[in-house]
Amino acid sequence: MAAPLVATKLYAPRLRPGSVRRPRLSGRLAPREETRLVLVSAPAGFGKSTLLAEWLAEATAVGRRIAFLSLDHTDADPRAFWSHVVAALQRGAGVGETMAAALEAGDPPDEDLLAILLNILAGVPGGVDIVLDDYHVIDRAEIHAGLAFLLEGLPEGSRLVISTRADPPLQLPRLRAxxxxxxxxxxxxxFDPAEAADYLNGTMGLRLTAGNVADLDDRTEGWIAALQLAALTLRGRADADDFIATFTGNDRYVFDYLVEEVLQRQPPELRRFLLRTSILDRLGGPVCDAVLGTSGSAAVLDGLHRGNLFLMPLDDRRQWYRYHHLFAEVLQAHLREEAPGDVTELHRRAAAFFETQGETESAIRHALAGSEFDRAAALIARSIPELRRSRQEALLRDWLKALPDAVVRANPVLGVGLVGALLSNGEFDGIDGRLADAERALAQVTAHGVASDAQLDEVPTQIWMYRAAMAQVRGDMPAMMAAATRAAEGSAPGDHLGRAAAAGLLGIACWTGGDLERAAASWNDCFLGLAATGHVSDALGSSVALAEIAVTRGRLGEAFRAIERALRLAATRPGLAPRGTADLHATLAGLHRERxxxxAAREHLATSRQLGDRAGLGPYRCRLGVAMAGVAEGEGDLATALDLLVDAERAYVGDFFPNVRPVAAMAARLRIAAGRLDEAARWRRESGVGIEDETASLREYEHLTLARLLLAEQRAARSGRGSAELVEFLGRLERAAERGGRGGSLIDIALLKALAHGLRNESGAAMASLERALALAEPEGFVRLFADLGAPMAELLGNALRRGVAPAYVRELLAAFAPVRTAARPETGEQPAEPLSERELDVLRLLRTELDGPAIARELEVSLNTMRTHTKKIFEKLGVNNRRSAVRRAEELNLLQRRPR
Amino acid sequence: MSDTPNKRTDQHGPGTYEVRIAGHLGQRWAERFGVPSLAHDDDGTTVIRRVFADQAALHGLLQTVRDLGLPLVSVTRIGIEQQT
Structure with missing residues (x-):
């Protein structure tokens, strides 16, 4: 919807014919080796844009690549800001298409994504200048931080050029030093006096005395916009001396005084035009006609531009212009003074015009400025689906907060829209009241155009969905389940996204509550709805849930199919792999390992790591660690596996999935297998599990870990003490798993029961349990459930083989007990392709610290460029593209411990 | 000064400030700065005196001063409003 807007933002200013050339300044903007940042910082009206225009003309003439972006209020949101930067790069340097696709698909513009942008820039021969005009409009810390990151990593030859009225927070003293x-x-x-004279007497042809020029330069303090205005009002004046004497003899605000002089000398019609169109950010013939209720505005604009009246073109076709910011400010002040009653009406006309043009954003802004709340409310309501899809909840919140609260509360669509925007920002206050208001408003709504019927139909689902989310925040699972059920049942047939979101919440509630069959069905609905509406990353996340649930249910094949279906969906998106792809490969590695x-497991781990954090969801680091630990364990490397799990536990971030397999319990299983029973006993104390616990699906994994510990302890003590209680405990777990349809757990329980019976020398019961496990496991091809139980299980399987139970499968299982050969290690790149030099290792160690690039360079007493060359080499050798991945990879390869200094 | 020693005052809450800028600014700018009128001093400066709801409101006004290219002379806190 904002396409014409973006085009005007990418239009680089052109130098006006006859402008004073300022080679002393434009020369300073030309590329030099060490420069990373060019900062043009001065108050409004000091000729920043004109200087940029002069330099741009020279730079493009010598073939320099320029990505130009003029910033405004539409760049307040980080996603919008970076999308516009990327659009400028596409236009100016022909690169960044994959970035644009990733941002469009909803990837957050974080450091991982910006690291890719840096790689893209590194591939531009000769480098590129990224020009950000009017940077002072940016006041979001995330944008400053992202820009600082970009600046720090800029490849040689590329620069950032910023023009601003306020110094940006970008470590200027250090760059300066x-x-x-x-x-x-x-x-x-x-303007120094010579330039002022050149301009006034040369460009403007005024023939002023040296004294007059000096007086003007002095009074305006060389402020260029003021000198231009002075020249305009002096043109064709016989009484230049008098004017200059009056002007220099008073204390009036220079710009205001001069604009007043200029306005007084315009014909009334033109004066009227200037004042009334000053409310517009962008001026074009049609919109001016609409606002003024006249025709012929295009010709007036053309005349103003030729007359140098502070009107700048925003494109080459002279369709859009804007007033010089300062000039517009003064015009607006005059308008408010002379016709205060008209301002509202002018905004309303502009809103109506932009609405008919389909330029919703501009229409909403003018409607709000014109206090035309009904129009604004209807426009905002209509843009909610698109804003949600592109994750511009922040903008939605700002708009809705600009409306009177009563208007929002009376409109069910806006009410739930605000709730969604608030929740996405982690604001929970007053949500329940707003939902109740929306519900009430919905009951009272008659068709008077507050929103389309389709949108109204979606409101009940959204209300219940947000109630479910609030219940989850409070930890009230029954309420969450009830609300999620109502949301899912009440959703309108065409409302894919609403259905998907409700199904996801229901899936979480059922999973947490132990109803896995319904959980799986819900997550499947969720996946389909998300895939249908293009929410790819969220769909991938729901597939990980599906796979985990399928494994617990003993359906390995189903788990594989869920992940493979998701990978096919991921492959349909052009450009960078969508977020969640790395999680899929990590999950797939775990599934292959189980078989x-x-x-195959190593291959998918390698793919996952190559995709890296950027393609990972929130819990990715933890998922990857767990999958890697599983492979290390299978290779017999328990120490590494444990280290990986310790790191994975640290990386665990609570998301909305229930924590059904706590990493601490996984680590305890490893310690049990390694015979480190004291350490495992510590886990038992810390987690508080006990044999008398009630069974609960959420604690099942821990209970089965406890059963392993008890078995190992009894075996170590060579006593049957406690074994009867253990068998009873396993029996309770078995019945619970049966009730909950957890077929995977049933296999595990049957195996543990077989071992417990074996300890009690009940070989018949042991064999019966084992046979049950084999029957359940064989069709799905489970292997590691058996093999991870170690020697006692191998012994039992040997007995089974002698009795001729499922011989082919049992042979396959027995073969899996030997540690997997580690011959395949190099293929996962366990050594860097090319060894790192000593110097590179020094840099690498410092990369692991909190020091930034310049500080590292200082530490090593090298120039920043040398440091960057090292960093680049390191990244290449390790096959990574950012600092964080480099450090992680180096830790994986043990590169950092070898030579402590 | 309205600061009372024994009462905790909210430094981030409402406060009255005097913002002084160079040059005489016409009365048509009063609305832009949210005051009924602007005071001109003999030293060629203009004073904007007003209650600000919080620090963000004060910074909003300073931004307007910046955007108009007005040289800022001083910002002085005159008093802190008691929150009721």
């Missing part, structure tokens, strides 16, 4: 900053400030920009296929 290292000679990487070129600054052009107010003192440099102001005993370590070669």
């Amino acid at each position: 290292r000679g990487e900053l070129v600054e052009v400030r107010a003192a440099d920009l102001r 005993g296929d370590f070669a």
